Amino acid sequence: MxxxxxxxxxxxxxxxxxxxxxxxxxxxxxGCCGGGDSVKKEPDKKLSGHIIKTRVFKIDGMHCENCSNRVKRTINRLDGVSARVNLRKKEAVVRYEQDIDDDVITKEIEDLGYKVTDCYGKV
CATH class of the missing domain: 1.20.5 (Single alpha-helices involved in coiled-coils or other helix-helix interfaces)
Known part of the structure; x- marks a missing residue:
């Protein structure tokens, strides 16, 4: 007993x-995806040129700040674009100063293991 x-x-x-x-x-x-309880926010990337378009990528699979930091860091590594990622809305708002195909951004996000479900915005 x-x-x-x-x-x-x-x-x-x-x-x-x-x-x-x-x-x-x-x-x-x-702290999923390798992060701890205190995850440092990824800094914003400043663009120096004229913004030619802004696109919103809806993303499935982000669960924490670490996930959103990975997406933001990956997009911001590309020349001519800057991303702000909103975990709660599950989206990345990408501003372009160079003409880069949306498929390039989508591939970078999906190579991380996330799924882009929609892409829309001003062209």
Whole structure:
């Protein structure tokens, strides 16, 4: 009887810890994807030229600040574009100072393991 109580207590503790982590993860506050509890925000990239278009990429699969930082960092590595990523809206707003095909941005995002579900905006 005592062994059953011990097993039940251990299971309750494990379930509590798992639920606590799941709730943080679903809120986008957890340290999934290799991040810790405190994730540094990726700095914005400044463009020096004239903005010729702005496009919004809707992205599935981002769960935390670490995910959005990966997307932002990857897009910002490309010459002639600058991204701002909104985790809550699950989107990246990309400003272009050079004519770069949207498929290039889409491929970069999808190579990270995320899915671009839509792309729209001013051309």
């Amino acid at each position: 005592l062994s059953n109580v011990i097993v039940i207590v251990i299971l309750a503790v494990v379930i509590f810890i798992a639920l606590k982590g799941c709730i943080k993860h679903l809120k986008g506050e957890g």
